[in-house]
Structure formats: structure tokens, C-alpha cells
């Protein structure tokens with residue numbers, strides 16, 4: 710069903726559908742802007758490098774709130790042969806998720822807010838310390854053009870939201886998350902004609918930030934060990950998956 714849309718009749722264009730804002734539009738705008746701000750902040754004091762492998766660097770800041778570990782995590786990586794759009798598309802699209810996610814039992818879309826924004830309900834594996842957890846979050850994909858010449862920045866934000874179709878059923882514990890994947894595309898040795906750009910000219914600079922509250926007490930050593938193992942594993946597996954999937958496909962700019 711279409712909501713928030715108004716059909717107007719105009720003498721010149723005939724019937725026209727005007728799409729109104731949905732209920733989460735303002736919140737999404739605010740969180741997207743916060744991430745774009747935060748992504749430019751460099752990692753300095755307080756951030757520990759917890760994993761380095763090739764071009765990948767994973768940092769975290771140890772933070773606890775009422776004895777619960779909520780360590781912010783930030784990962785930088787550079788991937789050859791893909792665009793930022795491709796990385797973000799494969800992260801956002803529901804149909805690929807179970808092929809690269811190793812920490813999920815299930816995922817489903819419970820609402821479509823607009824063509825770039827959906828609400829997911831997910832059941833997480835018990836790799837998450839202690840009891841099984843679930844999550845309910847809006848997921849938004851966006852392209853931001855910086856200038857006429859530059860390649861645009863692509864981003865996906867996942868942000869916890871309540872939903873009537875996903876009530877919290879105790880003893881199930883809900884994760885509270887604010888996660889962003891932000892990608893820029895670099896074109897090395899650009900050919901004169903943009904049509905001649907090959908995958909070997911492409912490089913994607915990826916930043917992934919995760920602020921996740923486990924939603925209840927879990928032993929801090931356990932959460933920190935799981936995080937240290939699982940985040941690098943996810944970045945490696947997910948980015949190689951996109952490289953494999955796109956290798957023989959036309960470039961998606």
C-alpha cells in the first residue's frame with residue numbers, strides 16, 4: 710500500500726504523484742549527517758588498533774556504560790576492483806545477506822519505507838556472547854555527490870528502531886545498533902574516455918563504524934574477544950564476496 714502520496718492533476722503534466730516524507734525521514738537525515746561528520750574524524754588517542762591485515766585496519770575504543778561494554782569500532786580498508794556503490798549495494802540488499810553473513814540465523818524485511826530504506830528483523834547466532842539476540846533496524850542506502858568530477862560517496866546506515874511487527878519477547882534480548890558503511894571510489898590512471906575504465910583501475914576506500922550495545926549485561930572479556938575475532942572476519946569475508954560477485958559483471962558506478 711502506498712502511504713503519504715498525493716495525486717494532483719496539473720494542466721501541463723496531467724496526473725502527478727507527490728511522494729510525502731515517511732515517519733522516519735527526519736531521524737534518518739540526522740543520523741546520516743552524524744556519520745558523515747564522524748567518518749572524517751581521525752582515530753587518535755583512545756583508539757586501539759586491534760587488527761591489521763594487508764590494507765585492513767580495525768580500531769576500537771574501550772567504553773562501558775553501566776558495566777556494559779559498548780566499545781565503538783572503526784574499520785578502514787581498501788579494496789581493488791570494485792566501486793563504493795557495489796560494496797554498499799551488496800551490503801544493503803537483502804538477497805545477498807545470508808551468503809556473506811556468518812553471525813545470523815535469519816533476516817527478513819518487515820517494512821519498506823521508500824526505495825532506499827527498509828526495516829529488517831534479524832535473529833543473531835549465539836556467537837553473540839550469552840543468550841541469543843535479535844535486532845530490528847532501519848537500513849538506508851544513499852549516494853552523495855561531492856562535485857561534478859569526483860566519484861560520489863556511497864553509504865549505508867543500520868539503526869535500531871522499534872516496530873509493531875517485531876515486539877521484544879523476553880527472554881529474547883535486543884541489540885541496539887548504529888552502524889555505517891561509507892565508501893569512496895578511486896579511479897587510478899583514469900583513461901581519457903570514462904567508457905574505458907576497467908576493474909583494474911578501480912579502488913574502493915571503505916570505512917565501517919559500529920556502535921553496538923549488547924542490550925544487557927555480558928562479561929566484558931567475552932564480548933571484546935568475540936568482537937576482535939568477528940569484525941575482521943566479517944570485513945574480509947564480505948569484501949571478498951563482493952569482489953567475487955562483481956568480477957565478470959559490468960561496473961556499477
Ligand code: H13
Pocket residue numbers: 806810812813837844845846867884885886888921922923932935936939940943
Ligand atoms: O554490519 C553487519 N551486518 C549487518 C547486516 O546483517 C547488520 C548489522 C547489525 C548488527 C546488530 C544490530 C543491528 C544491525 O549492521 C556485520 C556485523 C558483523 C558483526 C560481528 C560480530 C561482532 C560482535 C561484537 C559484540 C558486541 C556486543
